[in-house]
Amino acid sequence: MIIKSFIAESSAAALKRVREEMGGDAIVLKTRQITGRGRTSKVEVTACIESPTIAQASAIIDSPATESSPVVPSVTETSETDLLAESPTPSEMQLMDSEGNHEPSTVNQSRIIDTKLRPEEERLDLIEQKLDSLLQLTSRLRLHTTLPDYMNDIANALRTSDIPESLIQDLITSDDDTINNSPEDYAIHARNTLAEQLASLVCDGITLQKGDSVVFVGPAGAGKTSVMGKLAAQLVSEQKQKVTLAGLDYQKVAAYEELAVYADLLDIELNSLQDKKSGVKFEADAITLVDTPAMPADIQKQQSFIEAVTKLGATHRVVVFSALTRSSDIVHFAEMYKQVQPTQIVMSMFDQTGAYGSAVTAAKELNIPIAYISDTPGGIGTLKPVDLAVLTPALLNMKREPHEQA
Numbered sequence: 001m002i003i004k005s006f007i008a009e010s011s012a013a014a015l016k017r018v019r020e021e022m023g024g025d026a027i028v029l030k031t032r033q034i035t036g037r038g039r040t041s042k043v044e045v046t047a048c049i050e051s052p053t054i055a056q057a058s059a060i061i062d063s064p065a066t067e068s069s070p071v072v073p074s075v076t077e078t079s080e081t082d083l084l085a086e087s088p089t090p091s092e093m094q095l096m097d098s099e100g101n102h103e104p105s106t107v108n109q110s111r112i113i114d115t116k117l118r119p120e121e122e123r124l125d126l127i128e129q130k131l132d133s134l135l136q137l138t139s140r141l142r143l144h145t146t147l148p149d150y151m152n153d154i155a156n157a158l159r160t161s162d163i164p165e166s167l168i169q170d171l172i173t174s175d176d177d178t179i180n181n182s183p184e185d186y187a188i189h190a191r192n193t194l195a196e197q198l199a200s201l202v203c204d205g206i207t208l209q210k211g212d213s214v215v216f217v218g219p220a221g222a223g224k225t226s227v228m229g230k231l232a233a234q235l236v237s238e239q240k241q242k243v244t245l246a247g248l249d250y251q252k253v254a255a256y257e258e259l260a261v262y263a264d265l266l267d268i269e270l271n272s273l274q275d276k277k278s279g280v281k282f283e284a285d286a287i288t289l290v291d292t293p294a295m296p297a298d299i300q301k302q303q304s305f306i307e308a309v310t311k312l313g314a315t316h317r318v319v320v321f322s323a324l325t326r327s328s329d330i331v332h333f334a335e336m337y338k339q340v341q342p343t344q345i346v347m348s349m350f351d352q353t354g355a356y357g358s359a360v361t362a363a364k365e366l367n368i369p370i371a372y373i374s375d376t377p378g379g380i381g382t383l384k385p386v387d388l389a390v391l392t393p394a395l396l397n398m399k400r401e402p403h404e405q406a
């Protein structure tokens with residue numbers, strides 16, 4: 001994506017410059033009146049191209065961004081553009097020229113995104129996020145134009161796996177000497193480098209002892225209850241541990257009944273924590289596993305959720321994410337669940353997708369390791385530690401080496 005501002009005497013003149021430099025597919029992000037040198041009134045139009053060609057990118061970047069005379073915002077300046085808002089069609093909105101008259105947009109097939117006021121901190125955060133995204137996209141465009149095809153193939157494979165762009169840039173640019181290597185040598189280099197980076201993002205499961213407690217948190221539908229049931233089964237059947245299940249989920253229909261099924265199958269105790277107003281005392285001779293609802297979106301309700309989880313005083317706080325969740329959404333969820341200070345990650349539904357980049361995103365965003373993956377439906381099967389010999393080639397869309405085959 002390329003974003004650029006154009007300044008002219010009127011909106012029509014500014015839009016003409018947009019059309020000349022960026023073409024008919026330009027998206028108009030915002031328009032505002034500004035004051036130039038001599039307090040003359042001018043109009044600034046900011047537009048972008050979502051997927052520019054190499055020729056378009058070169059022409060736009062090389063041309064002047066604005067007029068040479070400095071400008072300052074006028075007192076009639078509109079608010080910052082809400083880049084996340086739905087964009088209406090040109091027929092639904094009009095631009096205003098320097099005299100305050102409305103005139104239709106003349107940018108063919110363009111979309112004009114509405115503006116609305118935001119709190120100052122939220123506006124600054126939004127601007128910072130967009131700048132980060134633009135820097136990543138710019139780096140991606142430059143890499144695409146300068147790197148050999150076999151290196152771009154690696155980068156595109158990682159993008160298909162939903163790997164964060166920042167990690168892709170680190171991997172691709174980690175060793176300039178590899179640019180002149182053969183495709184085979186570079187593939188080996190990329191695989192080894194990625195494996196080294198992933199090694200710090202995983203751990204070999206969770207070691208639990210009598211008196212320990214594990215609270216499971218995560219978005220709705222991530223598979224918290226299923227993951228909890230699988231861990232309980234492993235502790236009871238394989239490690240011969242005494243396990244107690246507890247439920248704090250008051251949102252999901254039949255949440256307590258679902259836990260009761262696991263408790264009945266494993267012949268273990270089940271407790272409800274929903275009505276406990278004070279601190280909870282777990283059994284000293286058992287491992288307690290606690291299921292929770294999804295964290296509410298409402299800020300005030302979030303605080304109640306955080307307080308309830310904190311009050312449990314669990315020794316482990318495991319956040320469960322689905323591998324089906326996009327990395328961009330994982331970033332949002334990670335910001336929410338940082339507030340409960342999770343200690344490990346479990347990624348569910350690995351059997352439902354071949355794009356595992358969201359697991360990498362979760363570990364990097366929360367700065368905690370992935371302890372297990374779940375690759376079987378429901379409560380069937382077991383939780384497994386991450387096998388980098390499997391995950392690394394999968395992310396790169398490569399076949400495993402013969403000596404690594406099961």
